[in-house]
Amino acid sequence: MSDLMPNLPNQTPNYYTPETNSEASFHPERPIKYKPVNESVKVYVWELPVRIFHWVNMLAIILLMITGVYIGKPFASASIPEEAYYSNLMGWMRYIHFFAAFLFTVNLLFRLYWVFKGNKFSTSNPLRWVFWKEVFQTIKFYLFLKNKKPHYIGHNPLAQLSYWIFIGLGSWIVMLTGFYMYTEPQHASFWGKLFSWVPYIFGGDSYTIRSWHHLAAWGFMLFTLIHVYMAFRDDYLERNGSISSMLTGYKVEPKKLVGGKDEK
Amino acid sequence: MKRQKTVYEAAIDHGFTRRDFLKMCTALAATLGLEYTQSDKVVKAMETNTRVPVIWMQFQDCTGCSESFIRSSQPKTESVLLDMISLEYSEVLSAPSGFQVESSMEQVYKDYKGEYIIAVEGSIPDDDSFLSVGGKSAKDTFIKMAEGAKAIIAYGSCSSWGGVAAAYPNPTGAKPITAHVKNTPVILVPGCPPIAEVMTGVIAYIITFGKFPELDHLGRPTSFYRHRIHDKCNRRAYFDAGLFVENFDDEGAKQGYCLYKVGCKGPTTYNSCAEMRWNGGVSYPIQSGNPCIGCSEKGFWDNGPFFERRAKIPGTQTTINPDEVGLAALGLTAAGIAVHAAGTVVKKKKDDKRGEEE
Ligand code: HEM
Ligand code: SF4
Numbered sequence: 001m002s003d004l005m006p007n008l009p010n011q012t013p014n015y016y017t018p019e020t021n022s023e024a025s026f027h028p029e030r031p032i033k034y035k036p037v038n039e040s041v042k043v044y045v046w047e048l049p050v051r052i053f054h055w056v057n058m059l060a061i062i063l064l065m066i067t068g069v070y071i072g073k074p075f076a077s078a079s080i081p082e083e084a085y086y087s088n089l090m091g092w093m094r095y096i097h098f099f100a101a102f103l104f105t106v107n108l109l110f111r112l113y114w115v116f117k118g119n120k121f122s123t124s125n126p127l128r129w130v131f132w133k134e135v136f137q138t139i140k141f142y143l144f145l146k147n148k149k150p151h152y153i154g155h156n157p158l159a160q161l162s163y164w165i166f167i168g169l170g171s172w173i174v175m176l177t178g179f180y181m182y183t184e185p186q187h188a189s190f191w192g193k194l195f196s197w198v199p200y201i202f203g204g205d206s207y208t209i210r211s212w213h214h215l216a217a218w219g220f221m222l223f224t225l226i227h228v229y230m231a232f233r234d235d236y237l238e239r240n241g242s243i244s245s246m247l248t249g250y251k252v253e254p255k256k257l258v259g260g261k262d263e264k
Numbered sequence: 265m266k267r268q269k270t271v272y273e274a275a276i277d278h279g280f281t282r283r284d285f286l287k288m289c290t291a292l293a294a295t296l297g298l299e300y301t302q303s304d305k306v307v308k309a310m311e312t313n314t315r316v317p318v319i320w321m322q323f324q325d326c327t328g329c330s331e332s333f334i335r336s337s338q339p340k341t342e343s344v345l346l347d348m349i350s351l352e353y354s355e356v357l358s359a360p361s362g363f364q365v366e367s368s369m370e371q372v373y374k375d376y377k378g379e380y381i382i383a384v385e386g387s388i389p390d391d392d393s394f395l396s397v398g399g400k401s402a403k404d405t406f407i408k409m410a411e412g413a414k415a416i417i418a419y420g421s422c423s424s425w426g427g428v429a430a431a432y433p434n435p436t437g438a439k440p441i442t443a444h445v446k447n448t449p450v451i452l453v454p455g456c457p458p459i460a461e462v463m464t465g466v467i468a469y470i471i472t473f474g475k476f477p478e479l480d481h482l483g484r485p486t487s488f489y490r491h492r493i494h495d496k497c498n499r500r501a502y503f504d505a506g507l508f509v510e511n512f513d514d515e516g517a518k519q520g521y522c523l524y525k526v527g528c529k530g531p532t533t534y535n536s537c538a539e540m541r542w543n544g545g546v547s548y549p550i551q552s553g554n555p556c557i558g559c560s561e562k563g564f565w566d567n568g569p570f571f572e573r574r575a576k577i578p579g580t581q582t583t584i585n586p587d588e589v590g591l592a593a594l595g596l597t598a599a600g601i602a603v604h605a606a607g608t609v610v611k612k613k614k615d616d617k618r619g620e621e622e
Contacts, residue, residue, distance in 0.1 A: 069587065072573070072586065072587060073525075073573065073587050074506060074508055074524065074525060076506070077506055077507060077508060078505050078506035078507050081507065081515070081516075081519070082519055084501035084502045084504070084505035084507060085501075085505075086505070087505040087506055087507065088504055088505060088506070089505060089506025090503055090504050090505065090506045091504040091505070091506075093506075094504075142604075144607055144611055184492060184495075185491070185492065185495045187480075187490060188486075188490070196481065199481070202578070203578055203579070204482070204562055205532070205561050205562045205563060206492070206531075206532035206533070206534070206561065207529070207532040207558065207561060207563070207564075207567050207576060208563075208576055208578055210531070210532055210575070211575035211576040211577070211578060211583075211586070212578055214575045214586045215575055215577070215578075215586055217590075218586060218587075218589075218590035218593065218594075221590065221594060222593060222594060222597055225594060225597055225598065225601065226597065226601070229601045229604075229605070233605065233608055236608070236612070237608065237612060
C-alpha cells in the first residue's frame with residue numbers, strides 16, 4: 001500500500017504557471033508527487049496499478065499475437081497424423097487465445113477505471129487546443145526538425161494520441177470483433193445477444209468482422225514495435241529512467257518541472 | 265376472388281391417400297423443426313389452407329435456384345408444386361409461353377392481389393437495357409408485382425445480396441431485390457443455390473402458418489441459417505487437432521483433413537449444408553473434399569480467391585493476405601526504426617558536443 005500512495009511532499013507550488021504546457025495545466029487538483037534528489041527530483045509517475053496493467057497487457061498481447069497468428073494461418077501441424085483423436089493443437093491455440101483475451105479485457109476495463117482514480121499521468125484529454133499544438137511540435141521533434149516541444153514527465157501528446165488510437169480504439173476493435181466471433185456458434189445465448197449489435201458497426205457479414213480482427217491484430221504488432229523503440233529512445237536521450245520507470249514507478253526529472261525551485 | 269383448392273383436396277385429387285397425406289404432414293413438421301406433437305397443427309393447416317398462388321420471377325440469374333428447387337426430397341418438390349402452391353408463372357416450369365404466360369401473371373395480379381407470393385431468383389440491374397422480359401423492363405414488372413404481393417421469397421444469393429452479377433465492377437448495376445421493395449415483407453434464402461429442402465421448407469412453412477418463420481438480423485430464417493458450416497462440419501475434429509490439407513493432392517486430402525488452409529470459408533459462412541447436406545442428405549462440398557466457398561454469404565463473390573485464406577479491407581472489395589502484408593509492414597517499420605535510431609544517435613552526439621563546447 002505504501003507503494004501505491006507514497007508519502008511524498010506534494011505542496012502545490014505557489015508560482016505554478018498553468019501556461020507552461022498541457023501537462024502542467026492538466027488536472028491541477030491531482031498534484032504531482034516527487035522526492036528531491038540533489039538538483040533533480042524522483043517523480044512518482046506510474047502508480048502500481050498502472051504498472052501492473054502495463055505488464056499484464058504485454059503478456060496478454062504476446063499470447064494473443066502468437067496464438068492469433070496461428071489461428072489465422074496455422075504454421076505448424078499436429079505431429080501425429082491420420083487420426084484427429086490424439087491431438088488438439090488448434091484447440092489449445094484457441095483456448096490460450098481466449099484465455100488471454102479475457103485477461104486482456106478484464107485488465108483493460110480495470111485500467112479504464114483507473115483513468116478516473118489515478119494521478120494525472122494516468123489519463124489524457126485530447127480535447128484541448130494546446131494538446132494538438134504540442135502534438136505538432138512533438139512530430140517535428142521526431143522528424144529532427146526545429147521544434148518547441150517542451151519536456152514532459154509523463155507521455156508526450158503524440159504518445160498519448162498513439163494510445164488513444166491503439167489502446168483506445170484498437171483494443172475495442174479486437175475486443176468487440178473478437179467477442180462477436182467467440183459467440184458466433186451461439187447467437188441465441190445470453191452472450192451471443194450481448195454482442196449481436198457488433199455487425200452493425202463493423203459491416204454485416206462474418207467475413208468482414210473477421211477481417212477487421214485480423215487487420216487490427218497487425219496494428220497491435222506494429223504498435224508494439226514502435227512503442228518499444230520509443231521507450232528505449234526516450235531513455236537514451238533523456239537519461240531519466242523511462243524503461244525502469246515502468247517497474248519502479250519513478251522517473252528522475254529536473255526540479256522545475258514539478259514546480260520546485262531550481263537551486264542554480 | 266377465386267377460391268383455390270385446399271392442400272388436402274389437391275393432394276387427394278392427385279391420388280394421395282389420407283395416410284400418404286398424414287405422412288407428408290409429419291415429415292414436413294420435422295423439416296420445419298417442429299416437435300412431433302405439433303404435427304397435428306400442420307395437418308389442420310393443410311386441411312383448411314387453400315393453395316397459394318405463386319409467381320416465380322427470374323432476373324439476372326443462372327436458373328440454378330430452380331434446378332435446386334426441383335430436386336427437393338423432403339418435402340417432395342411434386343407435393344409442394346402440385347398440392348401446396350399453385351405455380352402460376354415460371355420461366356422454367358410453366359407449360360405455356362409468350363403472351364399466354366405473361367398474361368397469366370397479369371391475371372394473378374388482378375385476381376389475387378394481396379394474396380399471392382412471389383419467389384425471386386436473380387438480381388435486378390439498375391439499367392433497364394440489361395434486362396427486359398417479354399419486352400418490358402424487368403425492374404418495373406417486379407416493382408408492380410411486389411406491391412401486390414403478400415410476401416416475397418428471395419431465393420439464392422443474387423436476389424438476396426446481388427450475387428455474381430454484382431461482382432466488382434458490377435457493370436449492370438445489379439442490386440438485390442430488397443432495393444426495390446417498399447412495404448412487402450421479404451424473406452432471404454441465400455445460397456448459390458440454396459439447399460433444395462431449405463427452399464421447399466421455407467415455402468411450406470409460410471403456407472402452413474400463413475406467416476414467415478423466425479428471421480435473423482439479415483432477414484434469413486434462423487432455423488436454416490443460425491449455424492456456421494464450421495460449427496457443424498464433419499471435418500471439424502481435424503481443425504481442432506491441427507491437421508490440415510495443404511494441397512489438394514497431398515496425404516491429408518486423402519485422409520480427409522480440415523480444408524482451412526486451402527481457403528475454406530466454413531468459419532464465416534451461415535448455412536445448413538453441414539446438417540442437412542445436399543441431394544437428399546447424400547453429401548455436401550466439404551464432405552466431398554472441396555473447401556466451402558461461402559456461397560450463401562453477402563459479398564462472397566468479392567471475398568478473394570476461393571482456395572486461399574484472406575482478409576478483406578473493410579469498406580472495399582479488395583482482399584489481401586493479411587499476414588504477408590502485415591509482415592511487410594513490420595519489416596518496413598523496423599527499417600524505418602533503424603534509420604531513425606541512427607539519426608537519433610548522430611543528433612545526440614552532435615548536441616552533446618555542442619553542449620561541451622559551450
Ligand atoms: C479481447 C480480445 C480478443 C478476443 C475476444 C479475440 C477472439 C478471437 C476469436 C474468437 C478468433 C477466431 C478464432 C476461430 O475462429 O477459431 C480470433 C482470431 C484471431 N485473433 Fe483474436 N481476440 C482478441 C484479441 C486479439 C489480439 C489483441 C490479437 C493480436 C494482437 C488477436 C489476433 C487474432 C488473429 C490474428 C486471429 C485470426 C484471424 C483470422 O483467422 O483471420 N486477437 N480472435
Ligand atoms: S473444413 Fe472448413 S468448415 Fe470444416 S472444420 Fe475445416 S475450416 Fe471448418
